[in-house]
Amino acid sequence: MENKEKVVADIPLKCDCGEVQGVAREVTPGSGNRVICYCDDCQAFAIYLGRADDVLDEHGGTDIFQLTPSQIGITEGQERIRCMRLSDKGMYRWYTECCKTPIGNTLSAAGPFVGMIHSFMDDRESRDRDLGAVRGYVGTKFSTGALSEKIRKRGFPLTEVIRTVYKLVLWKIGGKNRPSPFFRADGTPVSEPYVLHSRVGVDNRR
Template sequence: MHPIQCRCGAVKGQLESNNTHNRLICHCTDCRAFARFLGNPSAVLDKQGGTEIVQIAQQHLRFLQGEELLSAVRLSDKGMLRWYTSCCSTPIGNTMADSKVSFIGLVHACLDRERMDRDFGAEIAVLNTDTALGDPQPKQRGLVGVIARFIWIVVTNRIGGGYRKSPLFDASGLPRVVPKVLKPEELASLKVDA
């Protein structure tokens, strides 16, 4: 089990880490906007604006305390659900709004950095490098493997019914909290790169 915890310790959980997963760094502008929305981008983003993420099936995630402190935001009315804690604005992860697409991209800020290599392997894919900050931009790597494992996670959980065991969606498939949806001008202000 890999521990999950927010910065202040009010939200704790665990993740079965020995299942199919992806470990990657995403340099997309949406991940940067989410980090800025939470108010502490330096705790989430690397020097080139990348966010390290572990993608895994939601059914392998368990909250042990503080579930009532989970919140969600959508960067647009059709955007992903981006989960975080209301107590200390720690990012938890990203999911699709459809509970049947049952993966979560857990943001490294809620994971145990000292155990990342042991629990998820040292191989890290690098994606969306065309929007990375700085020069030179990093080179993209590992995309094919990420796509293949992502499809495996989603399809096997859809066929096997594992998507029904998500701690983030209720039995009817709705998110356990009503997400805040950002207005276009709010999102635009979060996407301004200094």
């Protein structure tokens, strides 16, 4: 259809131990939103899983790629997917039961995106090429230690906010929330979320 060179990748998905596997289809740098999130909730999730050391970067950031649920296919270990929420109204935070690999974050079944966490994407070698550069940095006030000048200056620019909202609206209109590996057709989560009512370990608010 078009000749413009475009790298479209099907990215393998895999938990650390390999029991849960899948694929994220038709990913390009332009197809989703790559951000680093420093928020206390994302940090709390990594800590809850006992994975802060390898999920979070040196400043408590999580490398996340937003894509649509419909792009994700789980090929093995679907039954090992688990869910937790940091509060009754918190995001649905998905992980694997086997080795506590964080998968990603979603809203309810109607939400048209998954914030997929780098740990579940088997793309260490090709991540920058497949997903492009990080577009912005969010939740920076919760970062641990001082962020670089570059990150503080960039933050999450208005152009990226607009781009993200635009994507979410398109995904919503296009019904890209389905099919989802996380919610059944009737909207119920595939694994009953465990709601954490008291959290430990994160208080970096400044």
